[in-house]
Amino acid sequence: MSDANPSKTKAQDDVLLSQYLHECEVQRQLSAHTVKNYERQLLDIKSRLQLDNWRHLSTEDCKKVLHIGHKRGLSSRSINLQLTVLRNFCQFLVKLGYLQHNPAKSVHSVKQNKPLPKQLNVDEMNALLSFERDDFIGLRDKAIFELIYGCGLRLSEVTGLDLEDLLEESQSGMSVKVTGKGNKQRIIPIGRKASKALEDYLNIRDEYAPPGAQEDAQALFISKQKRRLSNRQLAKRLDHWAKHQTLYQQISPHTLRHSFATHVLESSKDLRGVQELLGHANLSTTQVYTHLNFQHLSEIYDKAHPRAKKK
CATH class of the missing domain: 1.10.150 (DNA polymerase; domain 1)
Incomplete structure (x- = not known):
């Protein structure tokens, strides 16, 4: 009608x-x-x-x-x-009051197999981050990747960082204030290697910094065109370095975040701590990494246990 x-x-x-x-x-x-x-x-x-x-x-x-x-x-x-x-x-x-009832409420979602997040193991992460450069692009990229892996940041959280988001604390070292989904903020400690990479980058950043009046003047990570680095540019740089470091697999910024979560959970067994670090609103989102951890343990068991070995 x-x-x-x-x-x-x-x-x-x-x-x-x-x-x-x-x-x-x-x-x-x-x-x-x-x-x-x-x-x-x-x-x-x-x-x-x-x-x-x-x-x-x-x-x-x-x-x-x-x-x-x-x-x-x-x-x-x-x-x-x-x-x-x-x-x-x-x-x-x-x-x-425009509709009397919700016509979609009784319609069931399509069943789907939830894929486990992809992650790199520790050796692969070390291989990716082992490049040493002293030019602006190399120092910037190293700082970005160390920060993503060291703090478990989302892609948009990294590109959205400003200089003022880096916090110096006298006793516990550097930390970063991150604005995540829903504009929720969290403060994450920065590890030793990420701190060193950031310091090296910041020492050279001023040479390429946008003028103070420009919109991107306070952006932490900038391009050679003196603009805030975009999500697309960052992803392309990671793809470049994955190939340069001969990692024969497709790697995204989210891969580094997943690797962070998996490695921290494997070491700490602290699910709620990992939830806070990742900025997950619900614990159920973080629990996918317990399945990853179990998958890793299952592989070890299948290889090592005499009763698990297949003929």
């Missing part, structure tokens, strides 16, 4: 979507990237379902979202993301 005034209906739907995105950004404090992704997902769903009005959305339509995703060859994770975004948006419309 079509509404009497399609243009008025579209304008109303646009307003509702804008209100929802505003709530995500302001009240839920989601990142601009996440909010933009939510907008794309909802507009894509509406277009593919050929909906002229969100009020007409049915449970059958919500099930079609899964079917359409399968036909498009989307992964289970991508399909479930669309369903989650749609379910949350519908709940928002229920709260406003």
